[in-house]
Amino acid sequence: xxxxxxxxxxxxxxxxxxEVRTIAPDITVGAIVTELAIARxxxxxxxxxxxxxxxxxxxxxxxxxxxFPLIGGG
Amino acid sequence: xxKRLSKVTPFLFFPLSVGDDFVQEIAEFLQKNAEGGLLPFxxxxxxxxxxxxxxxxxxxxxxxxxxxxxxxxxxRTMISTxxxxxxxxxxxxxxxxxxxxxxxxxxxxxLGVGRIxxxxxxxxxxxNLNRQLLCTQELLGIKKVVAAxxxxxxxNPAVRLQAFDVAFGHGNSAEILKGVTxxxxxLDNIPVRLDLAEACNDQNIPLVHGAIAGWSGHVAVxxxxxxxxxxxxxxxxxxxxxxxxxxxxxxxPAAIASLEVAEIxxxxxxxxxxxxxxxxxxxxxxxxxxxxxxxxGDP
Numbered sequence: 001x002x003x004x005x006x007x008x009x010x011x012x013x014x015x016x017x018x019e020v021r022t023i024a025p026d027i028t029v030g031a032i033v034t035e036l037a038i039a040r041x042x043x044x045x046x047x048x049x050x051x052x053x054x055x056x057x058x059x060x061x062x063x064x065x066x067x068f069p070l071i072g073g074g
Numbered sequence: 075x076x077k078r079l080s081k082v083t084p085f086l087f088f089p090l091s092v093g094d095d096f097v098q099e100i101a102e103f104l105q106k107n108a109e110g111g112l113l114p115f116x117x118x119x120x121x122x123x124x125x126x127x128x129x130x131x132x133x134x135x136x137x138x139x140x141x142x143x144x145x146x147x148x149x150r151t152m153i154s155t156x157x158x159x160x161x162x163x164x165x166x167x168x169x170x171x172x173x174x175x176x177x178x179x180x181x182x183x184x185l186g187v188g189r190i191x192x193x194x195x196x197x198x199x200x201x202n203l204n205r206q207l208l209c210t211q212e213l214l215g216i217k218k219v220v221a222a223x224x225x226x227x228x229x230n231p232a233v234r235l236q237a238f239d240v241a242f243g244h245g246n247s248a249e250i251l252k253g254v255t256x257x258x259x260x261l262d263n264i265p266v267r268l269d270l271a272e273a274c275n276d277q278n279i280p281l282v283h284g285a286i287a288g289w290s291g292h293v294a295v296x297x298x299x300x301x302x303x304x305x306x307x308x309x310x311x312x313x314x315x316x317x318x319x320x321x322x323x324x325x326x327p328a329a330i331a332s333l334e335v336a337e338i339x340x341x342x343x344x345x346x347x348x349x350x351x352x353x354x355x356x357x358x359x360x361x362x363x364x365x366x367x368x369x370x371g372d373p
Contacts, residue, residue, distance in 0.1 A: 008290075008355060008362075008364065009290035009357045009359075010289070010320060017360075041312055044307075044315065045305075045306060050367070052308075052368065070310060071290060071315045071317065072287070072317060073262055073285060073286045073322050074172055074259075074260045074262040074327070
């Protein structure tokens, strides 16, 4: 099945801004994060179709996943 | 005809132990020496000496009589004299005096926010020089809150600054947040930010939150009863984000601090809030701003 993945800020470095990806059914957000070689502890806000999501949520055909890095500096 | 102050005494920084006649005498002096509705600082200073008043007290009497201190003249179309008086009577607590905090303190002082509380236990180190406004070569090894005091005094003597050279925590939150109108988050680690958000909610204080990493940052406002930081940092047990790896350049804290101050001013002036239940993610490398809405309820 296909989902759209949008990356923000430094997650785009050596990756992409937005990509339609073919994934296995029942794959979790966390598995996609791992597939993208992003450290899970560096993931901040997760949106699925514009709503708040989490690493253990699974995606369905046509979903849009947005990943923002965890930002805490001052 | 001199407009009499209404309810001025309870708001004075150093309540005058004298009657309205004295206030009127001061107001007459100010009006006589004002230029086109503006009060030059030299007159403000002279009034302070002549009547043994703090610059802030002179400023309060001036604003109460529709005289704008000349330093604020370029703000006049955005901030009325009456609103300037509201800013003077406000108290903003700034948590962290580093990258974000330095710019926040500077902008609040220039705006004429009458009371600023600053909280930071650290001293300046060489690696702060790339971005922290209050950090200069001469101040390496000096407490950040001391630098904040010096800077504010040099920029705007009408601002009264209260410094806490301690780390914010549950043990001191009530003391630090006492009488605060708005809290500004310029902290540098996630657990303390969450503690601050909780303390602000406990004390019914709006919190303007900002955080940075590399070219990126975000800003959000937590109104009392909301829990936006818990949404932003849901399940995060680590103290830091990607900033530990990416670092922070000079322009990112300046940009996010300015967005925070724009929100603070609107809360202080009770104008329409910009960011309820949403946060604004900023990416200066791709020059993109992304708006994210948060749902009601727990994360």
